[in-house]
Every structure is written in C-alpha cells, then in structure tokens.
Amino acid sequence: GQQLNQSPQSMFIQEGEDVSMNCTSSSIFNTWLWYKQDPGEGPVLLIALYKAGELTSNGRLTAQFGITRKDSFLNISASIPSDVGIYFCAGRDNTNAGKSTFGDGTTLTVKP
C-alpha cells in the first residue's frame, strides 16, 4: 500500500525557534493534511492542502503541497511551549473514499 515517510522523527528546540518538518511519498496524493495530537487526545486538523503548489497559512503555521504531489512540508514560526505535541501528515487520493494514509509523526518538544 501507500507509505509516507515523515521526518524528522523528533525535534527538541528552544522557545522562539522556527521548526520545519516534511513528508514524502512514493505515490501521488490529491490532498495533503497536517494534524497535531496532544497527549491523550485525538488528532486535530491544522491545515488542509488541495492543489499542487498551494501554500497555506494558519497563524504561525505554514504548509505547502509539493509540485510533484508527492511531498508536503509544515513550518512553525516562533515556537511556543504549547506547540509541544506530535505532528502527523496525511495524504489522500480521490480513489479511496476519503481514506487517508498517515505518516509516523514528528514529536516536537519546546524548551522554555
């Protein structure tokens, strides 16, 4: 089946630093999604990307849908302690009835 490679696996940064993480796939996706999961909670959608080349922001978060449709990145600017959590990318193609394939996650730790 389809697989996503998400990197890095974990990041330890200082408050105020910028963060970048990415996902690559061997298959083409029509939609890229970025989620954040807090401990003990379900994932919450941060940004959805629907078109190749699309660049979308949500506050301090910016995500891009790669031109090849096989990759996406998420940037967080000026990190704060509440950014701590696990970030997941997910890709979807139009043939899968809304199913998404998830990356293994990037665990972010922010030191005050």
Place this chain on the structure above:
Amino acid sequence: NAGVTQTPKFQVLKTGQSMTLQCAQDMNHNSMYWYRQDPGMGLRLIYYSASEGTTDKGEVPNGYNVSRLNKREFSLRLESAAPSQTSVYFCASSEFQTGTKYEQYFGPGTRLTVT
C-alpha cells in the same frame, strides 16, 4: 455540538474476551472511520464506512468487525481479543464526496489493553 464521541475511554481485556467500541458523531457526516495507533506510529486504518449502509476494509482489518448502525454511529467489535490488539483506537468522521474538499474529525480515543 459534541463532535465525535467514543466509549469507553479505557478498557482492559483478557485474551479471548470480546468487546465493542462505540463511536457517534453529531455533524451529519456521511463517512466514518476506525483507526488504531501504536506507540511511535501513525494511524492505521482498520475499517471505514463511506456512507450509511456500506463498510469496507482498511489497511489492518484482521481480528475486527464493524457495524454502521445508522448515519451517526459506527461500532468496532473485537470478537476474540489478542495482546497484539493492545492499542489506542480512534474513530473519525468526514463529509466525503468524490472530488470535493473534506476534513476528517477525530474522537478522543479508546485505550485498550489486552493481557
């Protein structure tokens, strides 16, 4: 609006026992999904229901059954639990229509331990 709710939040089973995980959504979504999440891994799709009355296997369906009871409710059943099914189970829903935008909303999860 409660969104997606799941019961129970925690469960401990012995090997061979059965149980049903319940999920309900109040957003009038057509599609619902069951995922499992193992430590250090992303979510893997167990089963999904694209619309009321239909269910399909996902990536890891073995050992599970599902029922789309109505548009709101989608349950996941373990007939004979095994230690390999120890995991966190998430239900999700979305308003999926082919070719249109959609967003997937997740419940808080059920933490299952099989001993």
